[in-house]
Each structure stands twice: as C-alpha cells, then as structure tokens.
Amino acid sequence: MSQEQSSSGAVTARVVIVGAGFGGLATAKALAGSEVAVTLIDQHNYHLFVPLLYQVATAALSPADIAEPIRHILSGAPNVNVVMGRVTGIDQGARQVLLADGSGIAYDRLVIATGSTSTYFGHDAWAPHAASLKSLEEARTIRTRVLQAFERAERTQDPAERARLMTIVVVGGGPTGVEMAGSIAELAHHALARDFRHIDPTTARVILVEAGPRLLTAFPEALAAYALGSLERLGVSVMTGQAVQDIDAEGVTLAGRVVPAATVIWGAGVRASPAAGWLGVTPDRNGRIPVEPDLSVTGCPDVFALGDTALIRDAAGEPLPGLAQVAQQQGSHLGRALREALTQGKPLPSFTFQNRGNAAIVGRHAAIFDFGRGRRLKGFPAWLLWAAVHVVLLVDFAQRTRVSLQWLWRYLTYRRGARLITAPPAR
Incomplete structure (x- = not known):
C-alpha cells in the first residue's frame, strides 16, 4: 500500500x-x-536557527535561545508526525x-x-584542532575552548605560552568567519576585560585568515572593504591571500610560518x-x-x-x-x-527565488546588507535591520523576546551572560 x-x-x-x-x-x-x-x-528533536549559532559559540546567547523543539513548533498540525x-x-x-x-x-x-x-578540503586531520560551526555541539566546543584558553592563560607563568593561549585564529573570510572573528574580539576586549587578575584579555589576538584576495566575495567590494575596516577597528588582524598549510595542536602554519594559537576555528568551507x-x-x-x-x-x-x-x-x-x-x-x-x-491534482510549478538581501554583521554597531541591483546598506542602520530580521525569523515568540532583551542588555552593558564552560577542563 x-x-x-x-x-x-x-x-x-x-x-x-x-x-x-x-x-x-x-x-x-x-x-x-x-x-x-x-x-x-x-x-535531533529541535529546529536550530543556524544564522545565530556563532553567538552561542561566543557566549552571547544560550542554546535554548536559538533552538526550539520540533514537536512544539508543529503541535498545532495534527497531520504532521515527528520522528527522531x-x-x-x-x-x-x-x-x-x-x-x-x-x-x-x-x-x-x-x-x-x-x-x-x-569540509576541510581533504585535510580531515585538521578537524580535531579546528572546530567548525554547524551544530550546537560544535558551538559549545568553540565556546569551551575559547574560555578555557583564557583560564589557562590566567595560571601560566610562561609569557610565550600565555601569548599562544590568548591567540584565536579564525579560518575563512566568508560571513561565518567575519561574524565569528568580530564577536570573539568583542568578547575578549569588552565582556572579559575585567574578569581576570593576572592577564589582560584586551591584549588577546584575534586573527582572521582568508586564502583569497579579499573578504566576503559574495558581497560587493565596497561592502567588503567596509567590513574589513570595521574588523580592524575591533582589533582583528586580517590576513588575506594566506592559504593554510597545516593545523595542529600548536597552531596554524601559513606560508611556512607557524602562528602559535590555542584556539583555531574553521569557517572555510x-x-x-x-x-x-x-x-x-x-x-x-x-x-x-x-x-x-x-x-x-x-x-x-x-x-x-x-x-x-x-x-x-x-x-x-x-x-x-x-x-x-x-x-x-x-x-x-x-x-x-x-x-x-x-x-x-494541480501540476507542480517552477520555483523562483526572491532575493530579500544578503547580510553579515561585523560588530557592535556595524553590519552590511546587499539587496542586489546596486541597493546596499552599511553601518548602524544595517545592524538594526539585521537584528530586526533575525528576531522576526526566530520561530517562537518567547525566543524573540529573550533574544531581543539579551541583545539590548549586551548593547547597554557590553556583558555576555552565557560564559559557561560545560566540558571537562583541558589538561
């Protein structure tokens, strides 16, 4: 049957x-x-709002803010059965x-x-050392590695090891890499700034590596240039035209030179x-x-x-x-x-995509929007629009309320409330 x-x-x-x-x-x-x-x-038993996953990875939001049980979402649809x-x-x-x-x-x-x-482009051995960002588990892994590195830096007496622990390398200059690098820089330079007694988190290095000649190749060059300037003002070191040769427990190798880093984040493909x-x-x-x-x-x-x-x-x-x-x-x-x-009994029609704009957030006040056909927006207005669009797209009213309030709190205080280490301490 x-x-x-x-x-x-x-x-x-x-x-x-x-x-x-x-x-x-x-x-x-x-x-x-x-x-x-x-x-x-x-x-999984939940729907994940992937565009905000990087905010879980950088302690800006909690997993429950961007994930909602599938059964709850479809509870009003008796003809839909959910199978995990x-x-x-x-x-x-x-x-x-x-x-x-x-x-x-x-x-x-x-x-x-x-x-x-x-995908690590055939270099799967890099995966244990360079966490990607496609799931809640990976977001938690990144958050734990970043926060653990600062905890270990607080205790070490070795200046070179302290510098390595306070260096974060993000690989990939697309929207994921740009948003991640900007958010980590804000975490280190603002949210963690007063939390430690023996280190100064504002001296942490955040490095964004891109193999191509510029960032954000899906965006017009003028918007990509604005994003680059915004990242640099946040203290992010941007390296374009730098292909990764190797990633291991000590850091990243670029053009034969090892960049010591305790945390490497993969956003390249x-x-x-x-x-x-x-x-x-x-x-x-x-x-x-x-x-x-x-x-x-x-x-x-x-x-x-x-x-x-x-x-x-x-x-x-x-x-x-x-x-x-x-x-x-x-x-x-x-x-x-x-x-x-x-x-x-109607025939299946063809699908036509209606482009509503492509966006990337670069920091506290900065974002870029490309609506196509020469229509663009950048800066604080683009940041407000980005925030409004993402809140509306969240599937649940309670999520929209929580995220809106947390973003407002972060904006006013620079604080992040999800700075939890949920994995065993690194040795």
Missing part, C-alpha cells in the same frame, strides 16, 4: 520530509492542516526511508532537506550532506543534488531536494547560495505545491 486512510476515511498521500532545518520545517508548515499525511524526520531518527539510506524501489535502528518509513513523495556539513549517495545520483563538486525547476531530483520520480542539499540555478545560470532564506522559500513553495498537487 502506498497510501493510508485519513480520519475521514479518504485516501491520504504520504509525504516524508528528511531534515527539520529551514527548508524541511517550511515544507511541513505549508502542508500542515491538509489531507496529506506528513512525517518529518530529524536526528538518523537516516542511513533510501530504498527507491520500495519507496522507503531507512533509519539507523533498522526500521523504514514509507513515502509517496519524499523531500530531502538535510543541509550541509563542514561547507559540503552538502551525503544524500546524493542515498539516491545514487551524481552530485556536483560540493555534493549538491541536481534538481529540476520544480525542485524534483533529476531522474528520481517523486523525490525532491531543498536548501544546501540541492543544486538549482537562478535566471543567470548561477547556483543559488546556501542561505536560510533560499531554503525557507523553497520549503514554503514546495509545501504549497505538493498540497495542491496531492489534494487538487
């Missing part, structure tokens, strides 16, 4: 969504309340999603929205989840699954892919970027389209 009976006795199509990120959650919300039986699968489980494969012949516990979940339509992971292997399709070099204009996977009937997992091009032939707004728009579009197709 490929369909089930609804409570009213009608035959109901089954849609299975893998991944409760922006794309998967938007799809489920668009299908909520319909005569479609929806199953949403995720390996890890997907290991897809049996297209049997139309089943295979889970790690050995069970399978049948589907009539399958939506894959499994996001992306960090992402790769799509392994979903292409589940389907047996050939991905692009970043692991993305080619999809048709209606978001269906090329060569895979009744299977769709969204967000960072999908390769879809805009009118100019360029791949759509891996942004939350892209995944969210795709999910809302596909959910509505599937709802109409399965309940009214």
Whole structure:
C-alpha cells in the first residue's frame, strides 16, 4: 500500500520530509492542516536557527535561545508526525526511508532537506584542532575552548605560552568567519576585560585568515572593504591571500610560518550532506543534488531536494547560495505545491527565488546588507535591520523576546551572560 486512510476515511498521500532545518520545517508548515499525511524526520528533536549559532559559540546567547523543539513548533498540525531518527539510506524501489535502528518509513513523495556539513578540503586531520560551526555541539566546543584558553592563560607563568593561549585564529573570510572573528574580539576586549587578575584579555589576538584576495566575495567590494575596516577597528588582524598549510595542536602554519594559537576555528568551507549517495545520483563538486525547476531530483520520480542539499540555478545560470532564506522559500513553495498537487491534482510549478538581501554583521554597531541591483546598506542602520530580521525569523515568540532583551542588555552593558564552560577542563 502506498497510501493510508485519513480520519475521514479518504485516501491520504504520504509525504516524508528528511531534515527539520529551514527548508524541511517550511515544507511541513505549508502542508500542515491538509489531507496529506506528513512525517518529518530529524536526528535531533529541535529546529536550530543556524544564522545565530556563532553567538552561542561566543557566549552571547544560550542554546535554548536559538533552538526550539520540533514537536512544539508543529503541535498545532495534527497531520504532521515527528520522528527522531538518523537516516542511513533510501530504498527507491520500495519507496522507503531507512533509519539507523533498522526500521523504514514509507513515502509517496519524499523531500530531502538535510543541509550541509563542514569540509576541510581533504585535510580531515585538521578537524580535531579546528572546530567548525554547524551544530550546537560544535558551538559549545568553540565556546569551551575559547574560555578555557583564557583560564589557562590566567595560571601560566610562561609569557610565550600565555601569548599562544590568548591567540584565536579564525579560518575563512566568508560571513561565518567575519561574524565569528568580530564577536570573539568583542568578547575578549569588552565582556572579559575585567574578569581576570593576572592577564589582560584586551591584549588577546584575534586573527582572521582568508586564502583569497579579499573578504566576503559574495558581497560587493565596497561592502567588503567596509567590513574589513570595521574588523580592524575591533582589533582583528586580517590576513588575506594566506592559504593554510597545516593545523595542529600548536597552531596554524601559513606560508611556512607557524602562528602559535590555542584556539583555531574553521569557517572555510561547507559540503552538502551525503544524500546524493542515498539516491545514487551524481552530485556536483560540493555534493549538491541536481534538481529540476520544480525542485524534483533529476531522474528520481517523486523525490525532491531543498536548501544546501540541492543544486538549482537562478535566471543567470548561477547556483543559488546556501542561505536560510533560499531554503525557507523553497520549503514554503514546495509545501504549497505538493498540497495542491496531492489534494487538487494541480501540476507542480517552477520555483523562483526572491532575493530579500544578503547580510553579515561585523560588530557592535556595524553590519552590511546587499539587496542586489546596486541597493546596499552599511553601518548602524544595517545592524538594526539585521537584528530586526533575525528576531522576526526566530520561530517562537518567547525566543524573540529573550533574544531581543539579551541583545539590548549586551548593547547597554557590553556583558555576555552565557560564559559557561560545560566540558571537562583541558589538561
């Protein structure tokens, strides 16, 4: 059987969504309340607001501020069933999603929205020494390493070791690296400034390394130049044209020179989840699954892919970027389209992305916004807009209230209340 009976006795199509990120959650919300039986699968029980993950890593917010239980979000959607489980494969012949516990979940339509992971470009040995930022666990790891380094610097009597402990290197000059470097500089130079007795946190070095000729290549050069100036005013040392040669427990090697650093943060690259292997399709070099204009996977009937997992091009032939707004728009579009197709027999329309602007925050008063077609914003107005947009995008009213109040408190006092070390002390 490929369909089930609804409570009213009608035959109901089954849609299975893998991944409760922006794309998967938007799809489920668009299908909520319909005569479609929806199953949403995720390996976690929460939806994570990834754009603010760096603020957890730098003690500005707590995990609960940016994560919300999936069941709570969809509690008003009786036709949506939530399953916590890890997907290991897809049996297209049997139309089943295979889970790690050995069970399978049948589907009539399958939506894959499994996001992306960090890539070290073939240098996986760097991973233990350079934490990436794609999950709450990684955010906590970064926060712990940064704070532990200052604690160890407080106790050491060796000036060279103290300098190494108080050096943080961020690799990658995209939005993640820029936002992380600026936030760590503010943490060290302001929030921690009066917390220690034997070290001066304001002397900490924050180094941002980018292999390319400039930062933020997805933004116009004028905005990237403004971001560079803002980072330098925060005390961040920016090194462009510097490819990383090695990362180990002692620090980073650049152009044959070792930069001693106790904390290295990786923000240099992402790769799509392994979903292409589940389907047996050939991905692009970043692991993305080619999809048709209606978001269906090329060569895979009744299977769709969204967000960072999908390769879809805009009118100019360029791949759509891996942004939350892209995944969210795709999910809302596909959910509505599937709802109409399965309940009214309508054909699936093509997806069109509406660019609402690309943004990056650079510090306390500074941000950049690129709306396209020459429309740009920078400085304090851009920072206010960035804050407003991110608060609105949070899924829960309580989260919006908490984050707004914490940002206001930080702005007025320079303090950060989430400076907790939750891992065993380093040896």
